Amino acid sequence: MDIANATFLMVGLIFALLVTGLPLAFITGLIAMAFTFGWFGSNALPLVTSRVYGFVTEYSLVAVPMFVLMASLLDRSGIAKDLFNAMRMFAGRLPGGVAVQTIVVAFFLAALSGIIGGEIVLLGILALPQMLRLGYDKHLSIGVVCAGGALGTMMPPSIVLIIYGMIASVSIADLFTAAITPAVILMASYIAYVLVRCIRNPAMGPPLRPEDHNTGFDSKRQALKAIIVPGMIAGMVLGTIYGGIASVTEAAAMGVFGVLLAIVLRGEFSLKVMHISLGQTMITCGMIIWIGIGAAALVGVYNLMGGNRFVSGMINGLDVAPIVIILVMMAILLVLGLFLDWIGIAMLALPIFVPIVVQLGFDPVWFGILFAVNMQVSFLSPPFGPAAFYLKGVAPPEVSLKDIFIAVLPFIALQLCVLALLLAWPQTALWMLN
Secondary structure, three states: OOHHHHHHHHHHHHHHHHHOOOOHHHHHHHHHHHHHHHHOOHHHHHHHHHHHHHHHOOHHHHHHHHHHHHHHHHHOOOHHHHHHHHHHHHHOOOOOHHHHHHHHHHHHHHHHHOOHHHHHHHHHHHOHHHHHHOOOOHHHHHHHHHHHHHHHHOOOOOHHHHHHHHHHOOOHHHHHHHHHHHHHHHHHHHHHHHHHHHHHOHHHOOOOOHHHHOOOOOOHHHHHHHHHHHHHHHHHHHHHHHOOOOOHHHHHHHHHHHHHHHHHHOOOOOHHHHHHHHHHHHHHHHHHHHHHHHHHHHHHHHHHOOHHHHHHHHHHOOOOOHHHHHHHHHHHHHHHHOOOOHHHHHHHHHHHHHHHHHHOOOOHHHHHHHHHHHHHHHHHOOOOOHHHHHHHOOOOOOOOHHHHHHHHHHHHHHHHHHHHHHHHOOHHHHHHHO
């Protein structure tokens, strides 16, 4: 069998086994073993396992459980709830004000943890019932929660960017710096969309009535204190990275310390909270590691077969402008995002795509930002958009999956517009690095 037929067989087997419901980690691992023994025999097994060993011993990977633990502790503290209520003090009587504050709170939470699913669940519990109770349009409310929660793929300390940096061997600090402007643009585009819709039709986001201003805070000064704590934690994590004081891994550990200290001072710490948070961290990181192990083995054996040279030659052989090749890659990632989890896409596609991007003369940091925006689209995209299922688990009974998928469509369009902006003007992301 030549490498072209082997490539089609490998891709076909992945999608065929996905239909069976097997976890992606097992699918990639099984296919990797089948091709290793079938193509090379048992002698090639040490070469594949050495690639797996290289993945699990990557130092940057230590930051992932730290940021996951930060998010888990935030989930079980009142910090996020107080942040949401405090922002309501500043929403005023602006049409769509609660939706706008939800997006701003989502941005804050993204800067605190970089974990996407936890933000969706938190906002689904705190913000969605509030907006529905105040008479907000159902689809607008759902879309704001899902799109706001997805900001975690882009806003530092994004775990998507950490994994990309590890695979592409580029500076994670540079990726974080480059991601700030696109993340702010995404947040601003969501806010602008909400304001335009609600100002044109105030019934979609009615201004707050006097009786709705009861937030649990006696004054704006008191509410401001609830904003300062998460702001200080985010500033400590990102400030130490950008200031060159700490590596990403060290800053992640400092973030965990900051959240733990805040929880202790608020009187919310208990062994039960710690136990549940550590358990959730182990489950989440276990999923990431197992998918990474399976994908590392599969990509390793595929490269041994000459697959990377085959794909590179096929793409570079196209008689088109280099930017068209990037567009083809974006299209492939968008299609994969309809069916696969982001970690699987990263581990399978990036080892093949990134060397081609560098060979074409493009900045791998810029491509990393494109990848993060693309994964944000995949997080919302039907039929398997994870955001829909995270939200469905905590949403009121009257909110259906169909409602969620309809609600996210305008926000997917906004994400694609930002992706197009970054493709047309790379300096939108890279100007802070120059």
